[in-house]
Amino acid sequence: xxxxxxxxxxxxxxxxxxxxxxxxxxxxxxxxxxxxxxxxxxxxxxxxxxxxxxxxxxxxxxxxxxxxxxxxxxxxxxxxxxxxxxxxxxxxxxxxxxxxxxxxxxxxxxxxxxxxxxxxxxxxxxxxxxxxxxxxxxxxxxxxxxxxxxxxxxxxxxxxxxxxxxxxxxxxxxxxxxxxxxxxxxxxxxxxxxxxxxxxxxxxxxxxxxxxxxxxxxxxxxxxxxxxxxxxxxxxxxxxxxxxxxxxxxxxxxxxxxxxxxxxxxxxxxxxxxxxxxxxxxxxxxxxxxxxxxxxxxxxxxxxxxxxxxxxxxxxxxxxxxxxxxxxxxxxxxxxxxxxxxxxxxxxxxxxxxxxxxxxxxxxxxxxxxxxxxxxxxxxxxxxxxxxxxxxxxxxxxxxxxxxxxxxxxxxxxxxxxxxxxxxxxxxxxxxxxxxxxxxxxxxxxxxxxxxxxxxxxxxxxxxxxxxxxxxxxxxxxxxxxxxxxxxxxxxxxxxxxxxxxxx
Numbered sequence: 283x284x285x286x287x288x289x290x291x292x293x294x295x296x297x298x299x300x301x302x303x304x305x306x307x308x309x310x311x312x313x314x315x316x317x318x319x320x321x322x323x324x325x326x327x328x329x330x331x332x333x334x335x336x337x338x339x340x341x342x343x344x345x346x347x348x349x350x351x352x353x354x355x356x357x358x359x360x361x362x363x364x365x366x367x368x369x370x371x372x373x374x375x376x377x378x379x380x381x382x383x384x385x386x387x388x389x390x391x392x393x394x395x396x397x398x399x400x401x402x403x404x405x406x407x408x409x410x411x412x413x414x415x416x417x418x419x420x421x422x423x424x425x426x427x428x429x430x431x432x433x434x435x436x437x438x439x440x441x442x443x444x445x446x447x448x449x450x451x452x453x454x455x456x457x458x459x460x461x462x463x464x465x466x467x468x469x470x471x472x473x474x475x476x477x478x479x480x481x482x483x484x485x486x487x488x489x490x491x492x493x494x495x496x497x498x499x500x501x502x503x504x505x506x507x508x509x510x511x512x513x514x515x516x517x518x519x520x521x522x523x524x525x526x527x528x529x530x531x532x533x534x535x536x537x538x539x540x541x542x543x544x545x546x547x548x549x550x551x552x553x554x555x556x557x558x559x560x561x562x563x564x565x566x567x568x569x570x571x572x573x574x575x576x577x578x579x580x581x582x583x584x585x586x587x588x589x590x591x592x593x594x595x596x597x598x599x600x601x602x603x604x605x606x607x608x609x610x611x612x613x614x615x616x617x618x619x620x621x622x623x624x625x626x627x628x629x630x631x632x633x634x635x636x637x638x639x640x641x642x643x644x645x646x647x648x649x650x651x652x653x654x655x656x657x658x659x660x661x662x663x664x665x666x667x668x669x670x671x672x673x674x675x676x677x678x679x680x681x682x683x684x685x686x687x688x689x690x691x692x693x694x695x696x697x698x699x700x701x702x703x704x705x706x707x708x709x710x711x712x713x714x715x716x717x718x719x720x721x722x723x724x725x726x727x728x729x730x731x732x733x734x735x736x737x738x739x740x741x742x743x744x745x746x747x748x749x750x751x752x753x754x755x756x757x758x759x760x761x762x763x764x765x766x767x768x769x770x771x772x773x774x775x776x777x778x779x780x781x782x783x784x785x786x
Contacts, residue, residue: 315519316504318474325402329666342442367430369426517764518761524581538759549751558680571749574610576647581754597728691731699747
C-alpha cells in the first residue's frame with residue numbers, strides 16, 4: 283500500500299508540475315499499442331484495443347473522470363424525477379459530428395435504441411434493460427423513462443457513445459469508418475499497422491485538443507514497444523503490462539503514470555460443458571488457485587487478489603479472506619472433485635491470447651497451480667480476433683482474459699452473470715442470482731444495496747462461472763516531454779485531448 287501511495291504521489295506531482303506550465307500546441311503524439319482494434323463500432327466492440335481508439339472519436343452524454351465521478355459531456359445537465367423513473371438530459375449546443383452533421387436529440391434516441399435492439403447484439407444492451415422509452419422531448423432535450431428505479435443509470439449511460447443517425451441509416455459502416463463528435467477524427471486505418479487520427483478543428487470544447495493528431499502504431503511485441511519508447515520512436519504506451527512497467531521504472535526520459543485499475547484478470551468457465559457444469563468443480567478450481575502467487579509472479583506484487591467487486595469500490599467489495607475458497611487448498615480441491623465424480627481429476631482446455639503479456643503469463647501460472655489438485659489444463663493460444671470470436675460464441679471450456687471494470691457493482695456484474703446477459707458467455711443461469719441482481723439495481727437505498735451485493739459476492743466467488751484472480755495497478759508510460767495526461771482507472775484515454783508535447 284505504501285508503494286501505491288508513493289507512486290500515486292509521484293504521479294500527482296508530475297501532473298501538478300505539468301499543469302503549472304504553459305501548454306504547447308501542435309504535433310502528433312506517437313503511441314504504441316499491442317493490437318489493432320477489433321472493429322470500430324462503439325456499440326458492438328468488447329476489446330480494449332477498440333476502446334482506446336474509439337474513445338477519442340466518440341462521446342457519450344456523460345463522462346467518468348479520473349476520480350470516478352460522473353460529469354457532463356454531450357449533455358450539459360440532467361434532471362431526475364422524484365420517483366426515480368424519469369431522467370431528462372439537456373444537450374450541449376453547437377456540437378457537430380465529424381462529417382458536419384449537427385448533433386441532435388434524435389441522434390441520442392437513435393443511439394440508445396440501437397444499443398437496445400437485439401439485432402445489434404450490443405454487449406451494452408443489458409445496461410439499458412430498465413429503460414422502457416427514450417424520446418426527444420424537445421430539439422435539445424431527451425427523456426428516458428424507466429420501468430423501475432435504477433440506481434446505476436447515470437454511470438451506465440456514460441458508457442454509451444452517441445452515433446450519427448443520418449450517417450448510419452445512410453449506409454455508413456461503423457465497424458470501418460468512425461464518425462463521432464469527439465476531439466479527434468479518424469483519418470487513416472491501415473490494419474495491423476497503424477491508425478492516424480487528426481485533430482477535430484470544430485470540436486465543441488474551445489481550444490481542445492492541444493495536439494494536431496494521434497498515431498496509434500500497432501506493435502504486438504512488448505519489448506519492441508518498450509525499446510521504442512526509450513529511444514524516442516514512440517512517446518506514449520497506454521495501459522502497459524506490469525512486466526513492462528517494472529522494466530521501464532527509472533528509465534531515462536521516461537515517466538510512469540499510475541492509477542488503480544478497475545479491470546481484473548479472470549478464468550471464465552463454460553457451465554454448459556463438463557466438468558464445469560457442476561458447481562462443486564467450480565468451487566474446487568477456486569481452491570486450487572494460489573492468488574498471492576499470481577500477484578507476485580505475474581504482477582510483481584503490484585496487485586491484489588480480488589473478488590466479484592473491485593477493491594476500489596470500498597463500499598461494496600467484500601474482503602477476499604471472507605471467501606473460504608480463496609484459501610489455497612489443493613487437498614480440498616481434490617476432495618470436491620471426488621464428490622463431483624472425478625476421482626482421477628479432469629482434463630480441459632484454456633482459451634487465451636498472447637498480445638497482453640499479463641494474460642498469457644496468468645494462463646501459464648494457472649496451468650501449473652491447478653495440476654496438483656487434478657486439473658489438467660491444456661492452453662490454447664489463439665490470434666486475438668479468433669479469441670474474441672470464440673469468446674462471443676461461448677466456444678470454450680474455459681478462458682483466461684481481462685475484463686473491464688465499472689464504477690458501480692451493477693455494471694460490474696449484471697450483464698456478465700445474469701441469465702441471458704449480453705456478456706454472459708459462460709451460459710450461467712441461477713434464478714437466485716438473477717433476483718439479487720434485479721434487487722441491487724432497483725433499490726436506491728445504499729444500505730440495502732451493500733447487503734444485496736454482499737450476498738451476491740458470497741454466491742459468485744466460489745461457485746460462480748468466473749474465478750476472479752487479481753486487480754492490478756494500471757500504468758501508462760510516456761516520454762518526459764508528454765504533459766497533461768491524467769490516467770483513469772476505467773482505462774479511458776479521454777485525457778489525450780488535454781495532453782501536449784513540451785518543447786523544453
